[in-house]
Amino acid sequence: MTWLLYVGCVIGAYIGMEFMAWFTHKYLMHGLLWSWHEDHHKPHENDGFFEKNDRFFLVFAIPSAACYMLGAYYPDLRYLLYIGIGISLYGLTYFLIHDVYIHQRFKWFRQLESPYSKAILRAHGAHHAIQTKEDCESFGLLIVARKYFKRRSERKRAAASS
Numbered sequence: 001m002t003w004l005l006y007v008g009c010v011i012g013a014y015i016g017m018e019f020m021a022w023f024t025h026k027y028l029m030h031g032l033l034w035s036w037h038e039d040h041h042k043p044h045e046n047d048g049f050f051e052k053n054d055r056f057f058l059v060f061a062i063p064s065a066a067c068y069m070l071g072a073y074y075p076d077l078r079y080l081l082y083i084g085i086g087i088s089l090y091g092l093t094y095f096l097i098h099d100v101y102i103h104q105r106f107k108w109f110r111q112l113e114s115p116y117s118k119a120i121l122r123a124h125g126a127h128h129a130i131q132t133k134e135d136c137e138s139f140g141l142l143i144v145a146r147k148y149f150k151r152r153s154e155r156k157r158a159a160a161s162s
């Protein structure tokens with residue numbers, strides 16, 4: 001039955017990371033560490049490929065690397081290896097959706113036509129509509145508020161009539 005525990009660790013870590021990403025985005029990146037995140041909210045066409053914001057990739061790699069090392073080294077802590085895998089899979093998803101699909105840092109795929117992918121795009125677009133530390137909305141990535149499944153015009157109409 002240990003395999004079930006390990007699968008649970010991968011899935012649990014993956015889901016937990018969406019919460020962690022939301023939490024750090026809302027309270028750290030738009031808080032104490034805004035100076036690292038700021039350039040992700042400002043237009044910057046001509047100043048190179050990397051943003052200061054990319055440092056967070058390295059920060060999130062630390063707990064995952066620690067999980068891999070401890071989980072591989074100590075048989076009693078094997079489950080940590082699978083938590084590390086869950087964190088990595090989330091990191092990969094975040095990179096593909098946030099950096100490739102939404103921000104087009106690599107032109108690998110552009111148009112995804114599913115209602116869910118469009119909702120993700122709208123939600124993150126709403127986050128970027130504000131270029132300051134305060135007043136932003138939708139800090140998560142994969143969990144999208146229901147309203148973003150509607151088009152902007154439909155959302156406005158719904159807000160006006162309520």
Ligand SMILES: [Zn+2]
Pocket residue numbers: 025029030037041127136
């Ligand atoms: Zn932000």
Ligand SMILES: [Zn+2]
Pocket residue numbers: 040098103124128
């Ligand atoms: Zn973004």
